Amino acid sequence: MGTFKAIRIDKSEAGYQAAFVYFDDADLMDGDVTVRVTHSTVNYKDGLAVTGKSPVVRRFPMIPGIDFAGIVEESSNPAWKPGDEVILNGWGVGETHLGGYAQKARVKGDWLVPVPKGLTRAQAMAIGTAGYTAMLSLLALEQHGLTPAMGPAIVTGASGGVGSIAVALLAKAGWRVIASTGRPQEADWLKALGAAEVIDRNELSAPGRPLGKERWAAGVDSVGSHTLANLLAQTGYGGAVAACGLAQGMDLPASVAPFILRGVSLLGVDSVMCPKPRRMAAWARLASDLDADKLASLTTTAPFASALDSARSILEGAIRGRVVLEIG
Ligand code: NDP
Numbered sequence: 001m002g003t004f005k006a007i008r009i010d011k012s013e014a015g016y017q018a019a020f021v022y023f024d025d026a027d028l029m030d031g032d033v034t035v036r037v038t039h040s041t042v043n044y045k046d047g048l049a050v051t052g053k054s055p056v057v058r059r060f061p062m063i064p065g066i067d068f069a070g071i072v073e074e075s076s077n078p079a080w081k082p083g084d085e086v087i088l089n090g091w092g093v094g095e096t097h098l099g100g101y102a103q104k105a106r107v108k109g110d111w112l113v114p115v116p117k118g119l120t121r122a123q124a125m126a127i128g129t130a131g132y133t134a135m136l137s138l139l140a141l142e143q144h145g146l147t148p149a150m151g152p153a154i155v156t157g158a159s160g161g162v163g164s165i166a167v168a169l170l171a172k173a174g175w176r177v178i179a180s181t182g183r184p185q186e187a188d189w190l191k192a193l194g195a196a197e198v199i200d201r202n203e204l205s206a207p208g209r210p211l212g213k214e215r216w217a218a219g220v221d222s223v224g225s226h227t228l229a230n231l232l233a234q235t236g237y238g239g240a241v242a243a244c245g246l247a248q249g250m251d252l253p254a255s256v257a258p259f260i261l262r263g264v265s266l267l268g269v270d271s272v273m274c275p276k277p278r279r280m281a282a283w284a285r286l287a288s289d290l291d292a293d294k295l296a297s298l299t300t301t302a303p304f305a306s307a308l309d310s311a312r313s314i315l316e317g318a319i320r321g322r323v324v325l326e327i328g
Helices: 044-051 121-143 161-172 184-193 225-233 257-262 276-289 292-297 304-315
Strands: 004-012 015-023 033-041 067-075 085-089 104-107 112-114 153-155 177-181 195-200 216-221 235-243 265-268 299-303 322-326
Touching (some): 033 085, 085 121, 121 322, 153 161, 161 177, 161 195, 161 216, 216 225, 299 304
Parallel strands (some): 216 235
Antiparallel strands (some): 033 067, 085 112
């Protein structure tokens, strides 16, 4: 008899299945910290894991959920004690290590970061891996030396999780933000988040020319494929695009023209294995820079029971902003 509720993914001759089960503590994987999970979220990768559309899950059975917030229950790691409020993003959780769609998780203490002062656990998960990745993208652009004085910044997939938080963060950092979306009905909401201009994503999603008119100095791209190629082709001299996603596709049908003729840079952003000091810096900046009202405006809160439906909808681009799951 299991002791806590979880979603379990199994793969067998019967096919690929994700279902609610009761899971036993004894079946949790090795780790030096046990966390009572209170909140998780719905990320694009969770959609891939739950549906099996992409081979994200590499161990069966698996509990999906690439991020969670919760309260430490037990710890043999000196950095953590019972009662501490913690966040986990990535490290293969929900892919190779049992994840956040469960009332309990056992992980390595080194993977955890504290919930930053000023944020609740629910807000930390409203940000979640998507928002933390948006901040890693902004940090990458800044570290490259880009400033708002150089021109506008474009955000693709703007109504999604990474995109909506990137819009708010770039605007707060002083950028003139161009939001690219396939959902024109969300234009007013994107402007309220900080977009100065909203464009139709169809302008960018078809095969384009190797070089185009210079339209922006910087970009945050969660879409990939032709969109990323077009972003690069329309980035101004010395500009850069932070690439973090593949909602349109994993391919990059681009030419070297923007790199060799305009000195444009493509900055890769990975949240999963990102070293701890950079994570801490990203979370600290999220706590100080992300406006709580804007965060609330892009967040929907849903019960744990709806996790499978939400995870399927995110792959259809049907989720606006972020979904927080109340787990415990
Ligand atoms: P969402 O589904 O919330 O956002 C993706 C958005 O992309 C959609 O809302 C939609 O925005 C747009 N989009 C969807 N399909 C297409 C398409 N076919 N062509 C063009 N645009 C499309 O997902 P997340 O924000 O959670 O994640 C976004 C991407 O970033 C994913 O690929 C995810 O795997 C990746 N990611 C990567 C991380 C990393 O560590 N590098 C971490 C987190 C996420 P709109 O309706 O506005 O057009």
